[in-house]
Amino acid sequence: MAQSKRTAASAGRAEYIEVEKGVKLHVTDLGEGQPIVLIHGWPLSDAMYEYQYQYLSRKGFRVIGITLRGFGKSDKPYGRYDFDVFSDDIKVVLDKLKIENATLGGFSMGGAVVIHYVTKYDSAHVGKLALFGAAAPSWKQREGSPYGISEEDANGLITQTMTAREDLIAGLGSAFVAKEGNISKNVEKWLENINLEASPYAVTESISALKDLDLRPELSKINIPTAIFQGTQDKLCPFEFAVELNKGIKDSYLVKFENSGHALFVEEVEKFNHELEKFALK
Secondary structure (H helix, E strand, O other): OOHHHOOOOOOOOOOEEEEEOOEEEEEEEEOOOEEEEEEOOOOOOHHHHHHHHHHHOOOOEEEEEEOOOOOOOOOOOOOOOOHHHHHHHHHHHHHHHOOOOEEEEEEOHHHHHHHHHHHHOOOOOEEEEEEEOOOOOOOEOEOOEOOOEOHHHHHHHHHHHHHOHHHHHHHHHHHHOOOOOOOOHHHHHHHHHHHHOOOHHHHHHHHHHHHOOOOHHHHHHOOOOEEEEEEOOOOOOOHHHHHHHHHHOOOEEEEEEOOOOOOHHHHOHHHHHHHHHHHHHO
16 A cells, blocks of 8 residues: 555656657656756767766756667667658657757767757757757768868768678777877776667668768758857867857857867866856856
8 A cells, every 4th residue: 555655756757758659769857957958979879978967967957868769778660860850859859848948969960960950940949059079060071061071981981880880889989089098998988888789770871861961051040049069189070060060050159178079078077067057057
């Protein structure tokens, strides 16, 4: 009898949310207060934000991490893995959680995802945008956008995802940081293990979709305050990306992480957390 009267310890928070019939996404949902929603990079999962959850959930925020389909603990169905699908899934999660006026943040490929989301859905549920080492506005070199990866190297990377995925992921570790020793071997191993959880099919399809994505025409449509966090020594998404985003998005500002490469969320974790907290409170 006593057990039947027990108040649910989960506070009504679900760890999995169905976004379409037969497809559930893993969601970390911690804390109370103003919402901050975080989207991971490729081929990570929402687990990458462990130290943001620990900090922000104790600072008066409700912090929500969404793992995109095909990654981490989310379902990995056959089908499309592109930016329309990712944006549609985020919209369903935010609808179901009844989130309003959130700060929406995205890292690396997740930065491209959140730009696509706010422009496709006119910033539904979102009051502010945060971009962390974003693979945007164009991850691949194009006419008028000479930064980023060449067509040849992008195709080589895609081939590696299909023929030597484990070696590719192991090799990301050294390219991820500004210099060796910026993160411990244990943190490097932790991130590698998260990467290996992803569906190989989703890994290939999503990076192929990123290669084809050009968000430059979308930047002028962003009409909410935007913070751009960027490691000055980023080898994977060069600093010039952040400069282009800052130029293209009105009401945006750039926060430089002088001692970071691509992994700014762990290389300078205290600064990252404080700057995100400050932006969310503005």
